[in-house]
Amino acid sequence: MLRPVAGSFELPAFGRMGASGLSAPMHQGGGWSRFGCVFPMTGVFRRLPNAATAGALFSVGLLVGVLSGCAPQSGPSGRDYQPRTAPTAGTPAPVAQSMGGRVAILLPLSGPLADRGQPMLQAAQLALESGPPLDARDTLGTPDGAASAARAAIAGGGGLILGPLTAAETAAVSPIAREAGVPVLAFTNASSLGQAGVWPLGITPAQQVKRLVVAAQTQGRSQMAALLPDNDFGQAMAAGLVQATASVGLPAPVIVMHAPGMGAINTAAREVSGYGSRRGPIDAQIKAARALNTPEGRRQAQDLARSRIGPPPFDTLLLADTRDDLQAVAAMLPYYDVDHSQVQIIGPAQWSSPASGSGAMEGAWYAAPDPAQRAALEQSFTTRYNTPPSPLADLAFDAASIARVLAGQAGFPVAGLTQPAGFEGVDGWVALLPDGQVRRGLAVFKIERGGPAMIEPAPQSGAAPGS
Numbered sequence: 001m002l003r004p005v006a007g008s009f010e011l012p013a014f015g016r017m018g019a020s021g022l023s024a025p026m027h028q029g030g031g032w033s034r035f036g037c038v039f040p041m042t043g044v045f046r047r048l049p050n051a052a053t054a055g056a057l058f059s060v061g062l063l064v065g066v067l068s069g070c071a072p073q074s075g076p077s078g079r080d081y082q083p084r085t086a087p088t089a090g091t092p093a094p095v096a097q098s099m100g101g102r103v104a105i106l107l108p109l110s111g112p113l114a115d116r117g118q119p120m121l122q123a124a125q126l127a128l129e130s131g132p133p134l135d136a137r138d139t140l141g142t143p144d145g146a147a148s149a150a151r152a153a154i155a156g157g158g159g160l161i162l163g164p165l166t167a168a169e170t171a172a173v174s175p176i177a178r179e180a181g182v183p184v185l186a187f188t189n190a191s192s193l194g195q196a197g198v199w200p201l202g203i204t205p206a207q208q209v210k211r212l213v214v215a216a217q218t219q220g221r222s223q224m225a226a227l228l229p230d231n232d233f234g235q236a237m238a239a240g241l242v243q244a245t246a247s248v249g250l251p252a253p254v255i256v257m258h259a260p261g262m263g264a265i266n267t268a269a270r271e272v273s274g275y276g277s278r279r280g281p282i283d284a285q286i287k288a289a290r291a292l293n294t295p296e297g298r299r300q301a302q303d304l305a306r307s308r309i310g311p312p313p314f315d316t317l318l319l320a321d322t323r324d325d326l327q328a329v330a331a332m333l334p335y336y337d338v339d340h341s342q343v344q345i346i347g348p349a350q351w352s353s354p355a356s357g358s359g360a361m362e363g364a365w366y367a368a369p370d371p372a373q374r375a376a377l378e379q380s381f382t383t384r385y386n387t388p389p390s391p392l393a394d395l396a397f398d399a400a401s402i403a404r405v406l407a408g409q410a411g412f413p414v415a416g417l418t419q420p421a422g423f424e425g426v427d428g429w430v431a432l433l434p435d436g437q438v439r440r441g442l443a444v445f446k447i448e449r450g451g452p453a454m455i456e457p458a459p460q461s462g463a464a465p466g467s
Contacts, residue, residue: 101411103132103403104153105396106163106173108141116165117141120187120396122385123377124162127397131404139164143172154180160412162399163187167200174198183412185399187392194436197414201395201438203349203369203427205233209240209318211367211442212346214248214465215456216316221344222250225314227272227329229321230257237320237348254314262328265321269332272317278309278337311342319347319364322356330360351447358447367442369394369427370458377426398425420462428458 105124107117121136128134135156137149146169153161154176160183164173167190177184178197186193189202213224226241228234238255245253258268270276282304289300317338321329333345340363349368351358358364374389377397381389389397402423406416414434422431422439429441441459445452459465 101132101159101407102135102153102157103128103400103407103412104135104137104150104156104158104161105400106137106139106146106149106153106161106165106169107396108145108165109136109138111141113141113165116390116392119385119387119390119393120163120165123381123389123393123397124400126381126384127400128404131400132407134400139169141165141169143168146170147172147176149173150176154182158182160403160406161185162396162403167193170198170200183414183417185402185417187395187399191437194438196434196436198436199417199432199438200436201399201430203440203442204240204438205236205320205348206240206243207438207440208349208367208442209237209346210244210247211444212318212365213241213244213250213316215365215367215444216344216346217248217250218465219344221315223314224250224253224316224318225272225312226253226255226318226320227268228255228257228318229325230259233348234320237318241318253318260325265325265328266332269329269336269338273312273333273336273338275309275312275336278312282307282309309337312336312338314343316344316346319345319361322348322350322358324357326357327360349442352445352452359449362447362449364447365444365455366447366452367444370443370454373428373458374426394426398423398427398430401425422462424460429460429462431462 105121107120108114109117109121117138124134124136135153135158137153139146139149146164149164150161150173161173161177162185164170165187167188170184170186170188170190170193173186174184174193174195178195181197184198186198186200187202188200189204190200191204191206193200216224224241224245226238228238234257238257241253241255245251254272256268256272258264286301286304289297289304291297292300317333319326319329345361345364347358347361347364347366349366350356351361351364351366352368358366374394377394378388381387381393381397402417403412405423406412409416418432418434420431422429424430427440428443431439433439439462441461441464443454443458444456446455
């Protein structure tokens, strides 16, 4: 039996209720991650000119497949520019809510994305074994297919829609569902699609960055900077940093974007580190000592050349590269005297995978769900289906479990979906806000030689910092 616990809800057998997230699958060593790519918010950043050869940037967690609609791109030339933005859905006034009692799930059950949709359907069925009826509708993995599936589900008495999977499908479904007064728990992390009655559940760059900024602030760090790839994912991380620092009252961060390749990364690392201004006074003294043209002057010049320069103008540095470009960043930072003993490196959840090349960033932090919380789901899913759940299964299971918690009420009331205590589940605490935005509790991990170590647990409520 379900029972409310401290203002939240608890589910038996499968762990606590919440929502994990993904918009777009991110390729990780042959699998798919629930950490997706989104379009960024506005802000002003510095972009270093492309000093390297052209080519697409590939990295674990930011290679964008068909589910996200994001792609690595270069911004306009020049040092200062407005980052690319995506149109927002807005927040029109909510309409009267449907009283339908069926739960619809919209997934690609056929076509090229069927291997993503089928395990998600199985996870939802597992969560709703003793819950309301589940009406599975095939979207074919297209916006038109999703729109048709939504209409059919609503006509069949659907009072809550789980899915669809991609941002493009969600954009097609949202106006149909809103007109019918049917809430949508979408499987995308495109937060720009959030509006009253539509919640993108995927784990976003902004959620990760905010958690890391708060963790750094609690250790007395207050000067943030970023060295990021000049693509949609990098700009989303940059926008998240701008938002996070403003929300906790920290100074605006210095953000430098770079094109792919060692040449561009070298230029950007020098720029963000302030190396010229830090090294300049010492170089001037060396030049003056040599100009004496005396043994004492030459000795002074040698001593000065060995002296350490001052620290960079930040104590926390956000990165988002992976693989080869991350290796390049790892080489350039110490070259420009960005010392890990003085600067805390923070980065994306994709660093949880060794395939990302994150071993080069020992001591760095990233924010992600606590993997221990999905152990019960792994056991139940594997027992039932003879295969472990995919990361996407987390999302479907948690969304369906929210439906199970709210079943039996008149429809699936928005007041229940947005209850302030939120929900907890296989990817931790999550709260759905009335405007369609989503708050999330993530743990903080430190990259160590033997593997990542949790250094701060995931917040369990909205009152906790960083959620």
